[in-house]
Amino acid sequence: MQNMSCKIYMDHAATTEMLPQVRKAMEPYLMEEYGNASTSYEMGRRTREALEGAREQIAMLIKAKPEEIFFTSGGSESDNWVIKNVAAEKKEKGKHVITSKIEHHAVLRSCEYLEKLGYELTYLDVDAYGVIDLAQLREVLREDTTLVSVMTGNNEIGTIEPLDAVASMLRGTGTLFHTDAVQAIGQIPLSMNQLPVDYLSASAHKFHGPKGVGFLFVRKDRDLPSYIHGGSQENGKRAGTENVAGIVGMAKALEIAVEEMQVVRPRIVRLRNYFVERVLREIPQGRLNGHPHKRLPGNVNFSFEGIDATSLLVLLEEDGICASAGSACNTGQTRISHVIEAIHVPKNYAPGSVRFTMGRETDRRQVDAVIASLKKNIGLLRGE
Known part of the structure; x- marks a missing residue:
């Protein structure tokens, strides 16, 4: 539970x-x-x-x-x-x-x-x-x-x-x-x-x-x-x-x-692809980080232009959503993750890097709720 x-x-x-x-x-x-x-x-x-x-x-x-x-x-x-x-x-x-x-x-x-x-x-x-x-x-x-x-x-x-x-x-x-x-x-x-x-x-x-x-x-x-x-x-x-x-x-x-992988993995991949497709289509100035296909089943990492990931995570948590950032807060300054730096995410996108990782209990209803929260809260942070 x-x-x-x-x-x-x-x-x-x-x-x-x-x-x-x-x-x-x-x-x-x-x-x-x-x-x-x-x-x-x-x-x-x-x-x-x-x-x-x-x-x-x-x-x-x-x-x-x-x-x-x-x-x-x-x-x-x-x-x-x-x-x-x-x-x-x-x-x-x-x-x-x-x-x-x-x-x-x-x-x-x-x-x-x-x-x-x-x-x-x-x-x-x-x-x-x-x-x-x-x-x-x-x-x-x-x-x-x-x-x-x-x-x-x-x-x-x-x-x-x-x-x-x-x-x-x-x-x-x-x-x-x-x-x-x-x-x-x-x-x-x-x-x-x-x-x-x-x-x-x-x-x-x-x-x-x-x-x-x-x-x-x-x-x-x-x-x-x-x-x-x-x-x-x-x-x-x-x-x-x-x-x-x-x-x-x-x-x-x-x-x-291992026993459940043949059932669980394809379902999570479909859910991941659905998540990615909707976010990139419905939220402007967003980008997917990592390989589009050769990636772990449940991993989705986005960068959003003009957004501070720490602020976005706080708003997501208020909506009951737990995720993590590609950047970490350090003494009041946003420090970009070494991974995000290594793949050269543009400077106006890098601070807004957020990771969502799904598991065996994740379902489409939850993904839809996360997308709705992202759209609302990114809009708030952008002053839209």
């Missing part, structure tokens, strides 16, 4: 509501089945079986092997683990890392950290749709490039990146390939039999699972230095007592997302 202060929730890229089936799967491990999975007595063995069962289930759902799945606290930890530690492990080969200008801050801040340690970072440009510059990647790729990190789908503008083309370019170079798939997993089909990456980050709360839990896919025989030292959990790579309830919930949430 949605929060009554947010009658229409259009911010599924930020987080999603945990499904009742997920909560039910978690409940035994929050109460009576509270044993430590590292202990040898029966209570501990039962939680260990649940933990490994979840690992096997997640592996099956993404066509991976159980030993390739490592549990983390979420996407940010998974990103940090790969970028900082794999780069450190490979520093004898070289200290050059490549990423894109539109990555999530978990990737960008990790890369900035590497720069402080003396690593050389190259940040790839993107085109007006947010697609990385493959020609530039070819030019900057070097013998001492140890890691390339490019997200699967952008969290702000929804653009899906050409990972196959990146992998093809890296083949035979010895350069490792990481993707932040936090926004994509559970939204679009992802098979590790086909997706040519070495590392993949995921977070449960983006696909109706619990917060504070995620996983890192590490292709077999790829380097993965330990991230948290201590006990022998996660094959000695990440110490600490496991969040068994969260892990079980994540596996259940991913199971539901």
